[in-house]
Amino acid sequence: MWRWLHPYAKGEASYRLLGRWLPWLTGSAVLTMMVGLIWGLFYAPPDYQQGDSYRIIYIHVPAAIFSMGTYTAMAIAALIALVWQIRTAEWAIAAIAPVGAVLTFIALFTGAVWGKPMWGTWWEWDARLTSQLILLFLYLGVIALYHAFSDSRTGAKAAGILALVGVVNVPIIHYSVYWWNTLHQGATITKFEKPSMATSMLIPLLICLLGFALMTAAFICQRLRNEILRQELHRDWAQQELN
């Protein structure tokens, strides 16, 4: 069943595959992000309570959703790296972690900037904000552990274990607003019921979500290519690629 995947355990095959995806991902990411952000920031109607301030949602929500999404992807890569010991999966941990950390930081930062005018505070130690901050520390821990050992395989193993254990935090972030009372609002779109958002505001948000997904994938593709090349420098194909 998984036989078609086997060639990609080799660095070179993955490198070429990612190289084929990259231009498409980058192009569509730029296009959808531009459409989504311009629509959301300039043409979507203002909110009945928050006026124009709510527009930061078009950056805040996609960044927050994919900070958790990339973490899950990183944990899956860590599982594959630990159980099947495939080197490409180990490098994927290193490729994904900084992208996720930046998304988490963007979510926390835009949240603070949004919180000041609306709630009246930059930061409050409520369950949602605190668990998202822990996610940032988990990402930083994974990055630090990966580079903490002189032997890169040991580092990947240690980082993989932390990434796997930390996945427990992802459902906590999502359900924090239901399990405890918080200053942060409940879910607007990531729930099974109908989204609590007017269609004219929802469509640009969905486009932004798609744009952020494509952008995240493009960054990870590029970073993974770099990591593969860096780790396989001693091989002939990598030398040929560079010359």
Next chain:
Amino acid sequence: MIPRRKKRLTWVISLIAGVAVAVSLILYALNQNIDLFYTPSEVLAGKGKDLTRPQVGQRIRVGGMVVEDSVRRDPQTLQVHFRVTDTGPEMTVLYTGILPDLFREGQGIVAQGILIEPDVLQATEVLAKHDEEYMPPELAEAMKGIKHVNPNAPDAYSEPAGDGDKQ
């Protein structure tokens, strides 16, 4: 699957399961402490199974809806007081300072301060909460009968206080 991988997979899965169980037990034990605020009914009737109530003089946060027509402002100073409720009993919040833009009657707020009487909170900070609904002003007016208040307008908050003073 070859036995070596099977063994590693079992290890990894039991590691995740173990951590998940440990974390859920910790969170369950800390459950009440993770809540950001007390609701007015929890302050007055007690919280949790053992109905613990905050003591007078304790520093707490109270969260609830601002009761309609309960906001009173001192015209000379920044003093303001209002009642908050969560479906049940009401509490009075005293505050001196500037309220956040979203503060209005019927709005969810979180006030932090010292409980000076069983149902009176001397707040040092009042934060506004908003719900997860987003819609354009016209739709809100049609669906919920909410008159849109532009938070950027200079007279956005004097109106509810003015209404309150007349009664």
